[in-house]
Each structure stands twice: as structure tokens, then as C-alpha cells.
Amino acid sequence: MKKSQTTxxxxxxxxxxxxxxxxxxxxxxxxxxxxxxxxxVKISVLPPQVHILSxxxxxxxxxxxxxxxxDPGIFSFQIVSFKPRxxxxxxxxxxxxxxxxxxxxxxSDKRLGDKFFLPSRDTAQAIVKIRTTDNAxxxxxxYTLLMVSEPPTSQATTGRGSAxxxxxxxxxxxxxxxxxxxxxxxxxxxxxRYQFRLFGKTFLVVEPTDEVPVVLKLANTxxxxxxxxxxxxxxxxxxxxxxxxxxxxNVLSSSQRLLxxxxxxxxxxxxxxxxxxxxxxxFGKYQLSADxxxxxxxxxxxxxxxxxxxPIKLTKTVLLLFIFAFVLLLFLKSKxxxx
Amino acid sequence: MIVLKITLKNLIKFWLIIxxxxxxxxxxxxxxxxxxxxxxxxxxxxxxxxxTTGSPNYTLDMSLGQTVAKRWEENGYIVRxxxxxxxxxxxxxxxxxxxxxxxxxxxxxxxxxxxxxxxxTHRGQGYEVMVYQDHKLQTFDGNTWIEDTACDNPYCDADxxxxxxxxxxxxxxxxxxxxxxxxxxxxxxxxxRPFSTSPVTFMESSQAARNRQSVITAKIxxxxxxxxxxxxxxxxxxxxxxx
Numbered sequence: 001m002k003k004s005q006t007t008x009x010x011x012x013x014x015x016x017x018x019x020x021x022x023x024x025x026x027x028x029x030x031x032x033x034x035x036x037x038x039x040x041v042k043i044s045v046l047p048p049q050v051h052i053l054s055x056x057x058x059x060x061x062x063x064x065x066x067x068x069x070x071d072p073g074i075f076s077f078q079i080v081s082f083k084p085r086x087x088x089x090x091x092x093x094x095x096x097x098x099x100x101x102x103x104x105x106x107x108s109d110k111r112l113g114d115k116f117f118l119p120s121r122d123t124a125q126a127i128v129k130i131r132t133t134d135n136a137x138x139x140x141x142x143y144t145l146l147m148v149s150e151p152p153t154s155q156a157t158t159g160r161g162s163a164x165x166x167x168x169x170x171x172x173x174x175x176x177x178x179x180x181x182x183x184x185x186x187x188x189x190x191x192x193r194y195q196f197r198l199f200g201k202t203f204l205v206v207e208p209t210d211e212v213p214v215v216l217k218l219a220n221t222x223x224x225x226x227x228x229x230x231x232x233x234x235x236x237x238x239x240x241x242x243x244x245x246x247x248x249x250n251v252l253s254s255s256q257r258l259l260x261x262x263x264x265x266x267x268x269x270x271x272x273x274x275x276x277x278x279x280x281x282x283f284g285k286y287q288l289s290a291d292x293x294x295x296x297x298x299x300x301x302x303x304x305x306x307x308x309x310x311p312i313k314l315t316k317t318v319l320l321l322f323i324f325a326f327v328l329l330l331f332l333k334s335k336x337x338x339x
Numbered sequence: 340m341i342v343l344k345i346t347l348k349n350l351i352k353f354w355l356i357i358x359x360x361x362x363x364x365x366x367x368x369x370x371x372x373x374x375x376x377x378x379x380x381x382x383x384x385x386x387x388x389x390x391t392t393g394s395p396n397y398t399l400d401m402s403l404g405q406t407v408a409k410r411w412e413e414n415g416y417i418v419r420x421x422x423x424x425x426x427x428x429x430x431x432x433x434x435x436x437x438x439x440x441x442x443x444x445x446x447x448x449x450x451x452x453x454x455x456x457x458x459x460t461h462r463g464q465g466y467e468v469m470v471y472q473d474h475k476l477q478t479f480d481g482n483t484w485i486e487d488t489a490c491d492n493p494y495c496d497a498d499x500x501x502x503x504x505x506x507x508x509x510x511x512x513x514x515x516x517x518x519x520x521x522x523x524x525x526x527x528x529x530x531x532r533p534f535s536t537s538p539v540t541f542m543e544s545s546q547a548a549r550n551r552q553s554v555i556t557a558k559i560x561x562x563x564x565x566x567x568x569x570x571x572x573x574x575x576x577x578x579x580x581x582x
Contacts, residue, residue, distance in 0.1 A: 038437035038455075047420040048431035048463060048580040054416040062418055070434065088545055089465050089581030093538060144579065152439050157476070157570045159557050161438035161455065164577040165431065177411050227423045247464055248423040250582050262424070262464070264546050273545065295423065 041149045041163040042070035049168040051225070051250075056173055057134035061106055064126045064167050066147045068118045074150035076115045077126050079103045082144050082168070084255035087217055088273065091168070097143055100136035101171055104129045115150060128169075136173045139223035140253040143169040170250070172224050181294065182222035186256050188290050188303035190214050191270055194312055204307040208283045213267040213274035216259045216290050216303065220251040227251070229293045230259050234278050236286030244276040248295065282309030422463045429462035433578035440557050440574070447563040448506050452556050456517075457542065457576060459551045465581030467543035468553070472534040476511050476559070476570040483566045485559060487533030488512035497535035500524045509562045517553030519544040531558060538577055545581065 046065045054060065068075070081099060085092040097103055105111055106127040118124050126145060144166040151160035172179055191213040192204035206212055212234070220226050230246040246259040258275060265277035290303035411417055421428045440453035459466050477484035488495065488503055488510030495501035495512070500523040503512060512531035515524050519542050524530045532539070542553045557574070 039439060040434070040436055041438055042432070042434035044430040044432035046430040047428050048461070049420070049422060049582060051419045052416060053411070053419075058415040060414070060416045060418065065430075067430065069432070084582070090467055090540065090543065091579050091582070093577070093579075142582075146577070149438070151573045154439055154441065154571065155569065157442045157445060157559075159440035159442075159453070159472075159476070159572055159574045161435055161440065162573055162575045163433060163435045163438070164575060165433045166577065166579040167431070168580060168582050170582065177408070249464060250423070252582060260545060
């Protein structure tokens with residue numbers, strides 16, 4: 001009897017303290033000022049780029065996975081055209097998708113431009129249906145699939161942020177599977193410290209201990225993108241024979257691209273990014289050659305240039321010293337004569 | 340003289356040794372795997388024909404990858420995911436630390452700043468981050484606005500940051516410091532650009548990136564003729580992989 005009386009009393013006591021604790025926590029939450037929490041957006045896309053070779057009048061489906069690793073948010077999908085900008089792989093987005101390629105989403109619950117909720121740590125798959133029209137002219141068409149976050153609402157003076165992440169969709173329309181190319185070397189030379197023009201010829205000169213930055217730019221004048229596999233080589237006196245391999249990046253139709261090494265080389269006196277920088281001691285005349293092949297093709301194109309490594313600074317100093325010594329000698333001679 | 344006693348036990352041992360030997364000597368079968376969710380074969384051969392084509396500049400011999408050609412004939416298309424120089428697919432990731440730049444109550448001649456951080460991770464070669472505003476900072480009815488900054492003299496524009504220190508120069512603009520930031524910001528916290536209504540790159544690299552971060556500081560300074568009200572705009576940050 002005693003036992004049965006004590007047990008409920010103990011339980012009751014515990015229930016009371018749990019209720020008090022619960023109430024206390026709620027009071028704390030309500031009464032204490034809450035720290036403002038930033039709305040963070042962290043999104044990723046896979047794959048970040050696709051290249052599609054398609055005949056006209058073909059439909060295909062490609063899925064892109066967008067993961068929300070930040071706070072829950074409202075998002076939407078958009079597809080716009082882009083043009084290559086500059087010579088380093090930058091993009092200029094256009095307002096809408098242009099050209100003979102039609103896009104739609106195959107998702108049962110999403111359409112392009114429609115907003116949807118994406119919880120934290122969840123993935124939204126954009127199942128993109130890509131259709132080339134039956135009269136699509138052969139050539140390349142470039143698009144970006146964007147996932148756009150909806151900006152937050154606010155009643156204060158604010159800049160409301162929206163994050164967009166893009167995946168590039170490069171489409172080559174071809175009837176036969178052949179993508180004829182037209183490419184030329186747009187620029188291939190060193191970035192010289194000195195430049196002289198003598199007898200109608202330009203001489204590019206560096207100091208013997210200078211870094212030798214080389215610029216290699218390709219111009220794609222064809223209708224299809226190309227992926228060059230290039231190597232730059234320097235040959236000259238003192239057994240100098242060095243080469244560097246360039247990264248196989250895409251050169252889009254009607255654009256130029258600077259080729260670079262995988263780990264970007266930098267140099268002290270360069271205004272812009274060079275393709276490669278050769279370091280060492282040089283003296284005399286050097287030949288520079290570029291050997292450019294293309295994925296899947298046997299044919300190659302070549303670029304050639306030359307430069308001189310001469311001790312211009314040293315020569316200037318010696319000349320100045322010589323002139324100074326000569327003037328001094330004349331001065332001393334005339335002084336001795338007078339005496 | 341060695342005497343081999345053929346018993347059941349020895350026979351089992353013999354076959355076990357043979358089996359172990361066979362399993363070790365069999366080479367790995369290389370399957371023709373075209374792709375999965377996390378990996379896709381990157382074709383090095385994009386041309387499907389087996390003949391020579393050309394252009395005024397040079398000619399190309401087209402070679403034929405059998406599997407790819409078969410897929411081309413059957414489907415009429417080929418999809419290559421990723422980049423030529425990187426054979427595993429990795430996601431491209433973009434983070435904005437905050438999406439609300441709340442400037443609070445503005446006092447004429449007293450500049451107010453708000454910050455957020457942009458972070459990029461990309462295993463491919465190169466990325467860029469751009470920003471643009473939908474319109475100038477304006478009231479809800481759109482009748483009153485805060486001008487974009489022109490900076491101190493020399494003047495800045497959408498592509499060129501210049502120094503903006505003077506509290507007598509008014510407007511709305513942004514500064515960026517951190518990794519891979521455009522050179523015109525001069526590595527300084529005092530160089531600003533006005534926000535443009537078309538995308539402008541403020542952070543870019545031609546290399547692979549891992550947690551590359553930049554801090555974007557938005558600044559407003561108003562004069563005493565600025566009408567009272569709540570001013571807003573949408574700042575759109577776009578992260579793109581280079582092609």
C-alpha cells in the first residue's frame with residue numbers, strides 16, 4: 001500500500017518539473033531577443049556541362065541534378081542562350097533561348113519558369129527534353145540551364161539577393177555526324193620586354209634571365225566547336241629544348257580562345273594571362289613552335305614564331321660607362337694640355 | 340622417388356589450387372560502360388564519319404569510334420557530359436552567405452555598408468560569378484530612387500571600380516575583396532562599382548576552384564534631399580562554369 005502511494009507521487013513530481021522546465025524553455029525562446037539568422041543559399045549542379053551532337057528533328061532527354069545544401073528555398077529553372085565572351089571561356093547570357101532548339105521539362109511536377117520549393121539537403125532533378133527542329137541548320141547552338149533562387153521578401157531598405165547557378169548545354173546540329181572545322185592560329189608570340197623594327201622586320205627581345213611568356217590564341221571560324229590538343233615548344237642555343245602541354249578546352253564557333261597550361265603560369269611583367277611561361281637562361285635566337293591537334297583528327301596545324309634573348313640592360317650600362325669614360329678622358333686630356 | 344597418393348582429400352586440394360590460380364590469372368574485364376549518375380564516359384572522338392573533310396585552311400581526317408557510331412546511327416544523337424580534360428564528373432557549387440542586405444535606417448551623409456560572401460567550388464577549369472540589379476534602389480511605387488554611385492573623381496562605372504571614400508559622394512555601389520576578384524577593385528576595400536542592370540563579372544578564374552571566397556560589400560550614402568521611404572532592389576548573383 002505504501003509502495004503504491006509513493007510511486008504516483010514521485011511521477012507527479014516529475015511531471016510537474018518537466019512542465020515547469022518546458023514552460024521555462026518556451027519563455028526563454030519568446031522573451032529573449034532572437035539573433036537574426038541569415039538566409040543562406042548553397043546550390044550545386046551536376047553535370048556542369050554537356051555537349052550534344054544531334055541530327056535535326058531529334059528529341060532527347062538529359063537530366064541535371066541540382067542539390068540544395070543551404071536553407072530551404074523557392075527555386076525555378078530557366079534556359080537561356082549564351083555567346084562566348086572574350087578569349088578565356090567567359091559567357092554572355094542572353095535574355096531567352098534562341099535558335100532552332102526547343103526545351104521543356106519532362107518532370108511531372110515542374111515546368112520551365114515555374115517556382116518550386118526545395119528543402120535543405122534535397123535534390124531537384126531537371127529532366128530536360130531537348131528537341132532540334134526538322135529544319136535546324138547545321139552548326140552549334142549554346143545554352144545555359146539556370147536554377148534561380150527566389151529573393152526573400154522584406155519591408156526594409158534592402159538589397160534582396162538571388163543566386164543562380166548554371167550548367168552549359170552545347171549543341172552541335174549535324175546531319176552526318178561530321179563536324180567540319182575551320183581554325184587558325186590567331187596569335188602566337190612571346191610577350192617581349194623590348195620590340196624593335198628593323199628592315200621591315202619586328203624583333204621580339206627579352207633579357208637572358210627573363211621569364212619568357214608565350215601567348216597562343218586560336219580562332220575558330222567554323223560552325224562547330226573544336227577541342228584542340230596543343231603543345232608549345234622552345235628550341236635554341238645551349239641545348240634549350242623545352243615544351244609545355246596546353247589544356248584541351250573548347251573553342252566555340254566564331255570565337256577565339258587563349259590556350260593555357262593546367263596550372264596557370266604567371267609572370268611579373270605580363271599585363272594579361274599568358275598561355276605558358278618558360279623560365280631559365282637564354283642567349284641568342286630561339287624558335288618557338290606550336291603543335292596543335294584536334295580530338296579524333298589526324299591532321300594538325302602549326303604555329304611558328306621566334307625571339308631573341310640579348311643583354312640589353314648590360315649593353316646599355318656598358319655603353320654609358322664607355323661614353324662616360326670617353327668624356328672623362330677628353331676632359332683630362334684638355335686639362336693636361338692647358339697645364 | 341615421390342609417390343603421389345590419389346585420395347579424395349588430395350583431389351580436393353588440387354582443384355582448390357587450380358581454382359585459386361585461375362582466379363588470380365584472369366584479367367579484369369573492361370566493360371563498355373557509357374555512363375552512370377556520377378560518371379560518364381568522355382568521348383575523345385566526336386566525329387562519326389570515316390572520311391576526310393576540309394576547309395579552306397586545312398583538312399581533317401575523320402575517324403570512326405564504333406560504339407559511338409552505332410549510338411549515332413541508332414539514336415541520332417550523342418551526349419558527352421563534363422569536360423575533355425577531366426574524366427570524372429564533379430558538381431559545380433555556389434554559395435551565398437546571405438540573401439538579405441538590410442541597410443536599416445539611412446542617415447544623410449552617413450554611409451551604410453552590408454556584406455555577404457560568395458563561395459565557389461569547381462573541379463573543371465574555370466568559373467565566373469556575375470552580378471546585376473533588377474533596377475536602381477527604389478521605393479515600392481518606383482517613383483523615387485537612390486542613384487548608383489559614380490565614386491570620387493575619377494569616376495567609376497559598371498566595369499571599372501574606383502575609389503569611393505568621400506562622404507559627400509552619394510549613391511549605391513559595391514566593393515569585392517577576396518579570391519579571384521576582378522583587378523579593378525585593386526585589392527582595396529575602398530574601390531567600388533555601381534550595380535549594373537546587365538550581368539557584370541566580379542570574380543573569375545581559369546583554374547579549378549575549391550572554396551574560393553569573395554566578400555561583397557554593398558554601400559549606400561544618401562544626401563539630405565533624399566525622400567523618406569523604403570528602397571529596394573533585387574541583386575542577382577550568377578555563377579557559371581567556363582566552357
